[in-house]
Amino acid sequence: MSNFKKILPFIFPYKRYAYLNIFFNVLYALFSTLSFMSLIPMMQVLFDQTKRNTVMPTYTGIWEIKKFGEDYLSYYITTITDTFGVGYTLSIMVAVIISIFLLKNFCDYMAMFFITFLRNGILKDMRNAMYQKTLELPLSFFSEKRKGDVISRISADVNEVQTSFLSILELIVKEPLTIIFTIIAMLAISPQLTLFVFVFIPVSGYIISIIGKQLKKKSTRAQQEQGIFLSTIEETLGGLKVVKGYNAEKYFGEVFRASTQRFFTLSNSIGNRQNLASPMSEFMGIMVIAILLWYGGNMVLIEKTLNGASFIAYMGLAYNILTPAKSISKASYSVKKGNAAAERILEILTQENPITSKVNAVEKNSFESNIDIQNINFKYEKESVLIDFSLHIKKGQTVALVGQSGSGKSTIANLLTRFYDVNKGSIAIDGVNIKDMNLQSLRGLMGLVTQDSILFNDTIKANISLGKPNATDKEIIEALKIANAYEFVKDLPKGIYTNIGDSGNKLSGGQKQRLSIARAVLKNPPIMILDEATSALDTESEKFVQVALENMMQNRTSIVIAHRLSTIQKADTIVVMKKGKIAEQGTHEELIALNGAYNKLVMMQSFE
Missing domain, CATH: 1.20.1560.10 (ABC transporter type 1, transmembrane domain)
Known part of the structure; x- marks a missing residue:
């Protein structure tokens, strides 16, 4: 009873x-x-x-x-x-x-x-x-x-x-x-x-x-x-x-x-x-x-x-x-x-949801100065992924996170968007702790392109306009052009009204990823998080999209998680991560001159 x-x-x-x-x-x-x-x-x-x-x-x-x-x-x-x-x-x-x-x-x-x-x-x-x-x-x-x-x-x-x-x-x-x-x-x-x-x-x-x-x-x-x-x-x-x-x-x-x-x-x-x-x-x-x-x-x-x-x-x-x-x-x-x-x-x-907006949470609709990550610790169950990690990101900067698999790069993206909460430490945007911000307004500040291109069994228009439901066809086509995706979309039977099937399976991996990028472009957020955004693209498509991403990242704060180091050489700061900690930090030239972990990664990829 x-x-x-x-x-x-x-x-x-x-x-x-x-x-x-x-x-x-x-x-x-x-x-x-x-x-x-x-x-x-x-x-x-x-x-x-x-x-x-x-x-x-x-x-x-x-x-x-x-x-x-x-x-x-x-x-x-x-x-x-x-x-x-x-x-x-x-x-x-x-x-x-x-x-x-x-x-x-x-x-x-x-x-x-x-x-x-x-x-x-x-x-x-x-x-x-x-x-x-x-x-x-x-x-x-x-x-x-x-x-x-x-x-x-x-x-x-x-x-x-x-x-x-x-x-x-x-x-x-x-x-x-x-x-x-x-x-x-x-x-x-x-x-x-x-x-x-x-x-x-x-x-x-x-x-x-x-x-x-x-x-x-x-x-x-x-x-x-x-x-x-x-x-x-x-x-x-x-x-x-x-x-x-x-x-x-x-x-x-x-x-x-x-x-x-x-x-x-x-x-x-x-x-x-x-x-x-x-x-x-x-x-x-x-x-x-x-x-x-x-x-x-x-x-x-x-x-x-x-x-x-x-x-x-x-x-x-x-x-x-x-x-x-x-x-x-x-x-x-x-x-x-x-x-x-x-x-x-x-x-x-009756499941408790620990990640919710507080009562009287701060509504923040713009990004003014910086993102401050202070001494954060995070673990999935018992395994520590980040240990006393700190990073300061100024508005307009492009910060790249590199390192081996399991070093905690993608976890940073998950914590910034509050998919998970830090166990210790804090993340603040313009001095406001993200736990004190309204969850929807926090995520409204961010565009996310993930390693796995997540698409839904719907039209191209519906998939791209998720972050901007009232977008016009003209705005969608413009976003597709920036993401170098319009070249294949215009040849589809119904153009942007073509259904792309379950998980977008009617498209190639590169095409799916370009649609994911177009979705972020259309949302036009002040902070962009790119989690291995170009990993599924062939070399030719990658070059086109890389130029588009660079154009999009101008005057925008971007956090780029990258496997291919060639895509992040122009970043303002490159953070080399190892076992949840920062091993090295600096520009591409500075890190090459150090002849340390970053240089080793570059040499390995050049050899490949």
Whole structure:
């Protein structure tokens, strides 16, 4: 129930549908009971057991309402039969029964009609909340989670909550009310017989509850397994060239089949336990009915304390308890499955996001003087990547970061954009700590071109205008020209309106990278971060783009993370990094003259 309480905020926007559902469920439960009670007077007329009453009864108070109802009914039947005949009385009885059953089913439909809006509304809002949370959570969260597992939570788990967990709404209103109203009617007919029933109901409930004990644990494992095979699909599709190139189809096929086999075994176990709920509850119910037939038969035939028509209606009412009892037992198993799914959803929704804008964060829309990185330390889990790293970057400067893989170059870019937060030290822009700045305004100051050209399954225009959604076609074409990309874009079938496929797979690596550069050009930020921006370009394209980047970097502060040293020789400052620290720092000429780590890197690349 604690998980259900956490889901409640998603119900509030649709509470009017919940109230309407409850209202019609109350009416359904009432008419469901009345439909069996209405059989009593009809059978009494049919078997000529109606007590004749020609005196209109007088209402004497709530405690005598049962006697008043019976007397009034017998008076009405006697009067109608004497006036119009027994055939007319039967016709009225049949019409009343049909009307009650019609109202019962109408109320059932209306209850389901309104709960459909409630369930689908919760499904929509929960998916939106999950996706929004996915967008907000820091990169560090997803480095520990499989993508497929997150996808499984947004799709399968949310769906499980909608179909299974929300059956608790039925569980706490419709079925219990049907049982309560039915029991009240049964007590009205025969308190003795009803008390006899209550001896056996707890026994039945205990036997049924034993079946569902392991259900939640197995459901959690099944949902985790679903995340694993979705991850396998996602990774396989993302790396299909490698899978095929290394003839690894067999290996990945075995990994996937092993996962689906585990899911198959768990699903069978869960399904069979759920399937056992309905026949088991029905069998236990029939056992109670059989005992009732024996005990009630004695009351009718031997003790003569109950008339036949009332006993038949009573048996109908007793059977009427079975359907909601079955539904409750099935729903309680569904709730266990849904509870496991709800836990997985709430794990993401309640996840703390350490990288957020502070209350009253500084809105900064321009860059005036400098970026100051002071004694920062950073580690991914336990591995230290930066140690007491300090760097001062003036406005308009181009600062290049070079060094071996793992020296911490790309980490600087991740910390400047607050994809991660420093463990110690500070980063300030114009004297304002970036942790005190509004996150969106901070990232608005920066353009980012990453080593991996990240593009989306959309048009070229949509991909380039991410940082400037209202950009005109003319501005987009100008940005493409600066990035040396318009030469191939203009030859595409629909120009900038051409869809480039999943991850831009319809384009070459160099073309994709030039589009990434065009995207940064169009945004036109005061600070540009180029993380191996030209790494995917061929030599000829690199020359063109390098000239374009140099033009773009004029009068702009640029942080260039470079592998190819030929691209950063004109930088104002070159920082040589080694194991998270600065090994050397200076201009290209100064560092060559030092004849140290930088010179060694230049010599190695020249040799290559």
